[in-house]
Amino acid sequence: MKLLAIVGTNADFSYNRFLDQFMAKRYKDQAEIEVYEIADLPRFKKEAQPDSKVEEFKNKIREADGVIFATPEYDHGIPSALKSAMEWTGSHAQGNADVMKMKPAMVLGTSYGIQGASRAQEEMREILLSPDQSANVLPGNEVLIGHAADKFDKNTGDLLDQETIHAIDLAFNNFVKFVEQAQK
Template identity: 45%
Template sequence: MKIVALVGSNAKFSYNRELLKFIQKHYIDNYEIKLAEIKNIPLFCEGLAEPDSVKNLANQILDSDMVIIATSENQHSVSSALKSVIEWLSSVEHPFLNKPVMVIGVSSQHTGSARAQVRLKNVLASPGVGAIVYNGNEFMLGNASEKI
């Protein structure tokens, strides 16, 4: 099974990137997991031509069997970088359409990424994005700086 593991942060250091690397390392015998970064994708702007970085990410998602998105939580929501990427990916390519997606996350706050995950799942399941979002069995690690 081919899985794209999308790092939902453009930060130089991300606990969510570390989480996805952990998953990739520990499940290497069972799944082909490829990390996908969003740090080189520009801010979405309606009317601009789709950048090559967005096309490349869309193709990775289209070629996969499923996607895991690891999201941080910023002001009770997802990072602006991740939201922008989803806007790019739902404007032309639509690679999430009918694609199974699992949302996980790590945060330095005690609630983990609970609120961001709820918001992200709503966006992913919305018309225009159309992902098949897995609910239940959520993974949200809080107080990451003490645990990772």
């Protein structure tokens, strides 16, 4: 199984990058997980033609059996870089029809605060379910990782909190089954 884990920010330092890297390492025997950075994608502009970075991004999604979105929360929403990246995959942009259509997607995230990027995750799910995306979003299985600085080692990126690891294990195993079901 081939999965694409999108780092939902263009920040130089991100606990969500650590989260994607953790998943790629922990579940390497269950799936090939490629961690993908959106930092180099240009800002979406409807009139603009997609450049090679945008085409690469769309192709990575097309080639993946499923997509994992790890998003931080900025001002009760997803970062503008992630919103822009998703606009490049929407059907309203040229040549993007069906990039995310029925693609299995999992949303999770971590934040510095107590709510664990809950509002950003909800916004991301809404975007993925929009008519321009029409993704097949894993229902339930919310993984809200609050107080990221207390749960990850800032130097190594290791996830240290066993309760959080258990929650991710459950959600990831459900996502694997979800992707397998979608492939039938």
